[in-house]
Amino acid sequence: MNLFAHFQHNVRAAIDALAREGKLPQGLDLNRVMVEPPRDSAHGDLATNAAMVLAKSAGMQPRAIAQLVADRLVADPDIQSTDIAGPGFINIRLKASFWPKLLDAALAQGPQYGRSDMGGGEKVNVEYVSANPTGPLHVGHCRGAVFGDALAELLSRAGYAVAREYYVNDAGAQVDVLARSAYLRYREALGEDIGEIPSGLYPGDYLKPVGQALAFDHDKALLDMSEAAWLPIVRDKAVAMMMDLVREDLATLNIRQEVFVSEKSLHISGEVDRTVEDLRARDLIYEGRLPPPKGELPEDWEDREQTLFRATQFGDDIDRPLIKSDGSYTYFASDIAYSRHKILRGFSELVYVLGADHAGYVKRLEAIGAANAGNKDVKVIVRLCQLVKLFRDGEPVRMSKRAGEFVTLREVVEEVGSDVVRFMMLYRKNEAPLDFDFKKVTEQSKDNPVFYVQYAHARICSVFRNAGGLAESAEKPDFSRLVDEAELQMIRRIGEYPRLVEAAAVAHEPHRIAFYLYDLASDFHALWNKGKESPQLRFILGSDMQTSLARLALLRVIRYVLANGLGILGVKPVEEM
């Protein structure tokens, strides 16, 4: 149960009743009436802004409305008292008897506590990583990969039907370069001395297995062919092997996207052609000239007439070219086809997770979506992930792209582990830059949030291991025995969880889960520490089995929430450390 949603419903019902009785005007818009946790728990358990929000349309003083609503609410069997504060907040204090009910419900839901049907099964497409299939993933891909994956999981737990997707850029000039690089490795595999890899080609050793595979498959047959003949063969093999590599890299982070859409297939199947025809039929394409780009003028800039999409009609800054000077489609053209492809598959929300260097693409992606949607209601949501700066014990880790010295995703995961990478990538807002220190993130101390949260889970498991027969008791726990302030704080925190999941999903901000888990762990550790000072607050009391059972059941619920939240982030809830 979501207690805020529950009481929000009750507050709105109270207002409706007052309107029926003529004490408030009829037909007030209650959409903005919210029930939220108060900033300061000293104010009570819940607060509503109803009076302030309705004051204007009701033509009444906020405090007068607040008085009416507050008086009505005290009749609610779960509400102890109400009071009015500040400009017209109604603070609500719940009866002590309410919290056991909340825990009963949470315990009954078990690992599902926090799941929501808010999304109503709406189809959401989350596209992330989509790195070029020209080599292994590097550390720069980490954040988007983890963010996209956690966001997809979050939306799924909030009731959306989510597809996790990867767009394979297997059609452009870069994969031709890949093919030429792999061809060299092929000749190398056949015993030829290829010397230095020429600049402009990919030098990495990861292409050697591609060369060997080509030699195995084709022996010397490719040597006598013209480039035009061997290139497609080599390219397909290289792309397939690179995508295997990418999938393996992602698997080290427990990321397994289920849909991989090939750009090339959009061309072959004619979808790009059809998309352009569609747009042309709707007069969204014209032949025209673009103004020269601002800033430094590219050397090969020429003012020429080209085929343009009316992106400005959908909010973009400039109309975008669809056809290159050599007559082939631009990348942008296949982008439109891909967006259309998603919409035709029934997605009503398209989420793109991109690196911050792609900020300039936001408007055109939105424009594409709007154009393809036509009169359908399709949301385009772009989330940008800022750079990750690597440190080792405070010293920046240098990377030189020219020398080919980049840190791969796999190196990072192998050094610190998937859980650490995932948690740390999410323990920051996505649009804020992130410092990642190899030493700090693996420290086993309270200062390391990954450890801090996982340790809370492990500690709970440890209590159950020590609880003996009590741990398996089938007796219904009597939660009314939990009356200490630290216990109540714990319960209130648990009560916030379902609302938090929904809010994080709406905002597309998985980091909120990470911060919540930290707070939850913090409450738990505080409770644990209180047991050190005050033995009567220990979880297992030899003298009082009923209280022990209630506390163990509370721990069970905390554990469900920790495991549930960590599950959204894709971090394992470890049982021992």
Next chain:
RNA sequence: GACCCCGUAGCUCAGUUGGAUAGAGCAACAGCCUUCUAAGCUGUGGGUCGGGGGUUCGAAUCCCUCCGGGGUCGCCA
């Protein structure tokens, strides 16, 4: 030149989409514990939310403007 992101305590960052007296963690300071539920605990100080203007009952949050930091800017992918 245009557009996007960022600017909150000494440091690293949250801030529940416009709510109440702006919060954590480090660091600092002051105590406590030397134990068992291993990888400490409690408390204190610390702020012109980059500056200024506006919107309204109410702004760190929305709008305008300026300052500072980062990023991007036809046909590449």
